[in-house]
Amino acid sequence: MSDRKPFVGGNWKMNTNRSTGSDLARGVTDGLLHEGGVEVAVFPPFPYLLTVRSILRDRGSSVRLGAQDMYHQGDGAYTGEVSGAMLRDCGVQAVLCGHSERRHVMGEKDELINKKLRAALEAGLDAVLCVGETLEEREAGHQDIITSRQVRTGLAEIPGSLAERLIIAYEPVWAIGTGKTATPEDAQAAHAQIRGLLERMYGKDVANRVRIVYGGSLKPDTAGAIFAEPDVDGGLVGGASLNAADFVAICKLAAASARGSV
Ligand code: PGA
Numbered sequence: 001m002s003d004r005k006p007f008v009g010g011n012w013k014m015n016t017n018r019s020t021g022s023d024l025a026r027g028v029t030d031g032l033l034h035e036g037g038v039e040v041a042v043f044p045p046f047p048y049l050l051t052v053r054s055i056l057r058d059r060g061s062s063v064r065l066g067a068q069d070m071y072h073q074g075d076g077a078y079t080g081e082v083s084g085a086m087l088r089d090c091g092v093q094a095v096l097c098g099h100s101e102r103r104h105v106m107g108e109k110d111e112l113i114n115k116k117l118r119a120a121l122e123a124g125l126d127a128v129l130c131v132g133e134t135l136e137e138r139e140a141g142h143q144d145i146i147t148s149r150q151v152r153t154g155l156a157e158i159p160g161s162l163a164e165r166l167i168i169a170y171e172p173v174w175a176i177g178t179g180k181t182a183t184p185e186d187a188q189a190a191h192a193q194i195r196g197l198l199e200r201m202y203g204k205d206v207a208n209r210v211r212i213v214y215g216g217s218l219k220p221d222t223a224g225a226i227f228a229e230p231d232v233d234g235g236l237v238g239g240a241s242l243n244a245a246d247f248v249a250i251c252k253l254a255a256a257s258a259r260g261s262v
Helices: 018-031 046-058 084-089 100-104 110-122 135-139 143-154 160-165 184-202 204-209 220-227 244-259
Strands: 007-011 039-043 064-067 094-097 126-131 166-170 211-215 234-237
Touching (some): 007 094, 018 046, 166 184, 184 211, 184 220
């Protein structure tokens, strides 16, 4: 247990439509109405941000609104991209940077991800830096080297004073959308290693304040044991976040774990 308030994000990816996304947002807000022990954010696709924002606002929900990506430039000739200021204008409070699918499907590199992260924080958004090794990298024994590089480069030039607005999501690529969850021990080992690196970069105080969340096939029946690990401060949920009851259950497990009641 730590002083860090757990965080759970629901990454809807390229799923839902205006109707199912609205139902999902309503289900999540209603399910979490009386749950103050966890910070929760949903990350709908861009076209539905305003719709979801209205639902969260109308219900007075504490669930935060997130976006799945952004571009680091301000405005200008960048067809297809959106800026941090545009996201803020739409009520967005947090953004994912360097999600595994951005890295491996769209080919984003650490340097670009760092630019996005810096621009997100400068725009006043909270930022979730996603890192994690592929199966080949893990099997070659390179998990530590890969995630260290992703964290170091991703956080280049970001001051420790922004620790509260930064979340690191450790998401082993082999666990995302595969139904294979890391064991609690493997997750703890990776999180402890990342926190150790943060300590070397920023000192103990900052390292203790940054939340490090786990992602990769989290489900209500696997999340509790992972959240119980001391360096796991919640989760980033893909598939299971598309089902309001499952997502709410996972959020409640994170809150219970922080209270020490599981
Ligand atoms: P998953 O996705 O829960 O479907 O594995 C997690 C993520 O990509 O953030």
